Amino acid sequence: MPEEIYSPGLEGVIAGETAISTVSGGLSYRGYSIENLARYGTFEEVAYLLLYGELPNAEQLDEFRKRLDAASQVPPAIIEAIRHFPPTALPMDVLRSGASMLAHWDPEIGDNSHEANIRKAERLLAQLPIVMAAHHRLKQGKEPVAPEAGRSLAANCLNMLFRADPSPGHEKAMDVSLILYAEHEYNASTFTARVVVSTLADLHSGIVAAIGALKGPLHGGANEKVMDVLGAVGKKENAEKWIRDALARKQKIMGFGHRVYKDGDPRAVYLKELCNELAKETGNEGLEVTADVIQRVIWEEKKLPPNLDWPSGRLYHYMNLPVELYTPLFVLSRTAGWAAHIIEQLDNNRLIRPRARYIGSEPRAWKPLAKR
Ligand SMILES: CC(C)(COP(=O)(O)OP(=O)(O)OC[C@H]1O[C@@H](n2cnc3c(N)ncnc32)[C@H](O)[C@@H]1OP(=O)(O)O)[C@@H](O)C(=O)NCCC(=O)NCCS
Structure with missing residues (x-):
């Protein structure tokens, strides 16, 4: 048994290895500083970088955008289900349920290979904004607005929420916020996702759990x-x-x-x-x-x-966004980082199973029910 090391909240503990990002010496994703990515990149380029490990060239980016466009649809049964959610349903909880429901319709749910997980991640990146925006509009008694091919994810998000073309300034602000939220090493929600898939559970289960972890006010909330x-x-x-x-x-x-x-x-x-x-x-x-x-x-x-x-x-x-959508927007972006971590975990998996320091009672004799 190795020497016992205990750090409350796992503070300072190195709990795994990653090639996706580091917070040492300033935040960088796959070696690119966050400043450069935010100033010169787009969310689509960053999502590609996180999932594939390299920035896309023009052709790869074009293909990636086309795949996102093609995946930008949600089964009508899910929209119908959202229509029947109680008015008290919070957008974060709707996204958590939405990610879970999307798993039922994903054509590769039973395939946990690297390639299938990248395709599933791309689909979720395209589908979760639709779930968020549809719920937001249905709650106001309005019909959902479909995403439009050829638009950036940032512009589509804003258009699906407000049914209006965003100004270039608003589109840029949304895009930059998505880039900055996309990835952050071993934070609570990412670690959650890695723990879940370290049992060889599927990518959607990892994302659903990560959304739950992100909700708290000490993290995404x-x-x-x-x-x-x-x-x-x-x-x-x-x-x-x-x-x-x-x-x-x-x-x-x-x-x-x-x-x-x-x-x-x-x-x-x-x-x-x-x-x-x-x-x-x-x-x-x-x-x-x-x-x-x-x-x-x-x-x-x-x-x-x-x-x-x-x-x-x-x-x-x-940008006139309702407050209850702030953390859901974080989800749409962090899905790229979570998925990259899930894929990295599964590529070199070891079940994550730490120990706890026991602080309970000393061994005790069993007492029959009648004597307690
Ligand atoms: C993020 C956070 C959980 C990190 O916590 P942590 O590493 O565990 O740091 P601690 O909670 O031990 O804080 C250290 C000290 O700073 C204080 N502190 C930390 N964050 C604070 C805050 N946001 N406001 C006021 N005091 C704060 C703590 O009360 C503590 O003070 P003390 O030593 O007098 O008791 C914590 O800073 C926080 O709760 N921030 C607000 C929530 C937030 O913005 N989360 C988003 C993170 S990206």
Whole structure:
């Protein structure tokens, strides 16, 4: 038996090897810095990079886009089922159920090979936005809008939600947010997906479990909670007092802190630039001032930098996206990263089965029911 090592929350523990991304020395996907991918790439190029290991050339990208277009349909029975979901159903839960339902219709559900899993991942990338947008519209008594071939995934998402062509600025903002959310090493949801498929379960099961893990406010759910913080602050003049009081009460401020990035989240830096631009375009400069005051005080008081959710929550707000869709949008993007990890895990699998330190009672004698 190796020496017992225990780290609560697995903090600092190397739990596996990956060639997909690293957070060491700034975030990079397959060796490309996140700054370059976000500034010069598109989500489709990044999804291809994550799944296939290399950036696509023009022909490969064109073929990839065509495959996504061809896969952009959801069985009518699933849309029908969503129609009957209770009005209280949350979009994150609908996506979790949607991913699970899509498994029933996937033609390769029983094939866990590398190639089949890439094809399944491509289908899910194309199908999950349709599930999210259809539920959003049906909930408002509107009929779903079909995706259009030839559009980017970012533009299709916005068009399927609002039935309107997004402005170039909004399409770009959505695309960049999808790139930044696509992959992040051994975070909670990715690790969940790897644990699930390490039992040789299928890709859809891994994605369903990962969506469940992403929902919590300490992980993906934080981008929705950011708007609660900004809503609670109210006017920008209140920001300094509000945040100092909140920190004195030891309130956790969503969108700040990170298990790994202690000096700053590189994803937040670039998104903040886009956030500023969009705030100007939409007359929301006041909210940026509030956000800056909060950021400054949390750094002064706690030395905590913002994470990606801090600007992304605002960015989505400036795009008029409903708050309950912020974390589902994260799902659409992270599906690329989760799938890459699932495929990597299965390519070189070892069942993930750690041990626990036992802190229960000493051995006890069995007591018959009548004597308890
Ligand atoms: C992400 C997070 C879970 C990382 O947590 P962690 O590595 O376990 O760090 P800890 O919770 O141990 O925090 C260390 C200290 O900073 C404080 N802290 C961490 N995040 C904080 C936050 N967002 N607001 C206020 N204080 C915070 C903790 O209270 C703790 O203070 P203490 O030493 O006085 O008790 C945590 O920072 C958090 O809850 N952030 C808010 C949720 C969020 O934005 N999640 C998205 C992550 S991308």
